[in-house]
Amino acid sequence: MAVIVWWLLTVVVVAFHSASAAVVESTWEVEYKYWWPDCKEGIVMAINGQFPGPTIDAVAGDTVIIHVVNKLSTEGVVIHWHGIRQKGTPWADGAAGVTQCPINPGETFTYKFIVDKAGTHFYHGHYGMQRSSGLYGMLIVRSPKERLIYDGEFNLLLSDWWHQSIHAQELALSSRPMRWIGEPQSLLINGRGQFNCSQAAYFNKEGEKDLCTFKENDQCAPQTLRVEPNRVYRLRIASTTALASLNLAVEGHQLVVVEADGNYVAPFTVNDIDIYSGETYSVLLKTNAIPSKKYWISVGVRGREPKTPQALTVINYVDATESRPSHPPPVTPIWNDTDRSKSFSKKIFAAKGYPKPPEKSHDQLILLNTQNLYEDYTKWSINNVSLSVPVTPYLGSIRYGLKSAYDLKSPAKKLIMDNYDIMKPPPNPNTTKGSGIYNFAFGIVVDVILQNANVLKGVISEIHPWHIHGHDFWVLGYGEGKFKPGIDEKTFNLKNPPLRNTVVLYPFGWTAIRFVTDNPGVWFFHCHIEPHLHMGMGVVFVEGVDRIGKMEIPDEALGCGLTRKWLMNRGRP
Numbered sequence: 261m262a263v264i265v266w267w268l269l270t271v272v273v274v275a276f277h278s279a280s281a282a283v284v285e286s287t288w289e290v291e292y293k294y295w296w297p298d299c300k301e302g303i304v305m306a307i308n309g310q311f312p313g314p315t316i317d318a319v320a321g322d323t324v325i326i327h328v329v330n331k332l333s334t335e336g337v338v339i340h341w342h343g344i345r346q347k348g349t350p351w352a353d354g355a356a357g358v359t360q361c362p363i364n365p366g367e368t369f370t371y372k373f374i375v376d377k378a379g380t381h382f383y384h385g386h387y388g389m390q391r392s393s394g395l396y397g398m399l400i401v402r403s404p405k406e407r408l409i410y411d412g413e414f415n416l417l418l419s420d421w422w423h424q425s426i427h428a429q430e431l432a433l434s435s436r437p438m439r440w441i442g443e444p445q446s447l448l449i450n451g452r453g454q455f456n457c458s459q460a461a462y463f464n465k466e467g468e469k470d471l472c473t474f475k476e477n478d479q480c481a482p483q484t485l486r487v488e489p490n491r492v493y494r495l496r497i498a499s500t501t502a503l504a505s506l507n508l509a510v511e512g513h514q515l516v517v518v519e520a521d522g523n524y525v526a527p528f529t530v531n532d533i534d535i536y537s538g539e540t541y542s543v544l545l546k547t548n549a550i551p552s553k554k555y556w557i558s559v560g561v562r563g564r565e566p567k568t569p570q571a572l573t574v575i576n577y578v579d580a581t582e583s584r585p586s587h588p589p590p591v592t593p594i595w596n597d598t599d600r601s602k603s604f605s606k607k608i609f610a611a612k613g614y615p616k617p618p619e620k621s622h623d624q625l626i627l628l629n630t631q632n633l634y635e636d637y638t639k640w641s642i643n644n645v646s647l648s649v650p651v652t653p654y655l656g657s658i659r660y661g662l663k664s665a666y667d668l669k670s671p672a673k674k675l676i677m678d679n680y681d682i683m684k685p686p687p688n689p690n691t692t693k694g695s696g697i698y699n700f701a702f703g704i705v706v707d708v709i710l711q712n713a714n715v716l717k718g719v720i721s722e723i724h725p726w727h728i729h730g731h732d733f734w735v736l737g738y739g740e741g742k743f744k745p746g747i748d749e750k751t752f753n754l755k756n757p758p759l760r761n762t763v764v765l766y767p768f769g770w771t772a773i774r775f776v777t778d779n780p781g782v783w784f785f786h787c788h789i790e791p792h793l794h795m796g797m798g799v800v801f802v803e804g805v806d807r808i809g810k811m812e813i814p815d816e817a818l819g820c821g822l823t824r825k826w827l828m829n830r831g832r833p
């Protein structure tokens with residue numbers, strides 16, 4: 261596998277604005293639709309009648325224009341372009357309450373942005389818990405000079421699925437006391453899973469599951485990957501799960517990891533990959549197994565006690581028979597083997613030629629992640645503030661200096677944590693709610709230390725994959741226990757840390773990242789677990805306030821709440 265010669269050129273990471281740059285334009289109608297994602301009828305949020313939504317396929321330098329038509333009857337909607345940095349177009353980032361108002365039912369909103377860098381990305385709803393209802397799809401940006409060599413490629417968009425509607429889930433999570441939504445009923449690969457039956461049932465000795473009886477064209481029928489022998493395929497894998505951390509294995513094949521979150525990484529070979537919500541990977545797979553056989557691709561839950569069966573699909577060599585493989589699928593590594601997960605994370609380094617991080621930072625945040633109570637509602641808090649996203653989007657209120665649209669007091673950059681025991685439930689579980697921002701000058705270097713802690717009850721600390729908008733960051737390191745300022749910085753990897761937009765925070769540990777505030781705008785930074793974000797687990801970064809005032813921002817991105825009133829007072833349309 262290591263013989264794959266893929267290193268064509270020493271990479272220079274550049275933004276392409278070539279003369280051949282094209283416009284990729286579509287109109288998307290978003291509506292609820294009955295669907296059978298896991299062979300059981302449910303309701304999905306479909307785009308142009310499709311679930312998952314259509315794949316965007318563009319080339320670096322292209323302009324993407326998507327006219328989103330909200331065909332829902334009573335709900336707003338937005339779409340976030342996950343992994344696209346939106347340089348110069350912060351209004352097109354699609355985060356409701358942060359960069360725009362939700363698009364009202366019946367209205368159309370046009371997203372227009374340049375995809376400046378090649379990579380595997382996806383898009384998804386970013387209002388309430390709409391991502392959980394299936395509002396997602398792949399977003400592929402190709403390089404005009406691809407340095408990986410491969411013969412074909414497949415997209416694998418991974419998600420988790422509940423039978424309870426997102427409205428019921430939102431109510432459950434927002435109830436007093438909170439009602440936990442539980443583990444997903446199914447895992448989906450490209451929107452397809454099988455509930456209460458298995459494609460590999462005859463291996464299940466307990467006989468708990470029946471063999472699935474779907475027909476080839478059923479909405480829940482798995483997509484078989486048809487390959488030719490002795491070729492190299494690129495699997496573009498993205499996880500848009502609401503909750504589940506996943507592991508993916510391809511039976512009988514090794515995987516060479518070559519890309520993470522739209523950035524090339526120094527290639528390394530593994531038998532399986534861990535993937536957290538919000539992450540993407542490309543792996544190269546050589547079809548060098550016995551071609552007369554078929555092989556399972558299995559996706560299972562990690563990090564939480566799995567109550568959801570594996571998602572399965574099949575790699576089918578051209579001359580293999582049509583039946584299911586006659587051997588059991590790969591077993592997902594045990595869910596609580598955190599050391600195994602950490603060892604995967606620690607194999608990821610930037611590919612040759614990537615810029616190193618600046619040696620020093622100008623500012624440091626230490627963000628303590630805690631589970632708390634607010635008037636007996638269960639919340640997640642960062643430095644004891646549970647984020648409550650305002651109705652009036654930050655981008656508009658900051659542009660126009662509207663002082664009453666959000667909390668002007670910033671949350672603490674670091675708590676005085678000397679006496680806080682992260683290994684125990686919070687001594688005072690009560691937290692505060694807020695909508696304050698972290699305000700950064702343009703062009704400075706910021707370090708963020710994410711600090712995990714014990715939850716409200718028991719001896720438990722949960723996994724949180726943190727995702728940043730508008731940026732990639734360098735992952736400088738992971739550590740156990742409580743971060744020691746002035747000491748742990750010495751362990752940072754400043755030589756070849758990977759650039760990513762999502763990073764995992766392990767139980768009872770810390771994760772350090774560094775980024776440059778080179779993108780004026782308002783950027784969400786949050787846990788990508790949908791219920792956690794719903795319960796307040798995020799912060800908001802503002803960069804270059806003075807420049808936001810001078811930007812061209814379409815009125816429709818600003819037009820709701822206080823900003824709309826303000827615009828009307830100016831006598832504008």
Ligand SMILES: [Cu+2]
Pocket residue numbers: 723724725787788789792793797
């Ligand atoms: Cu979380």
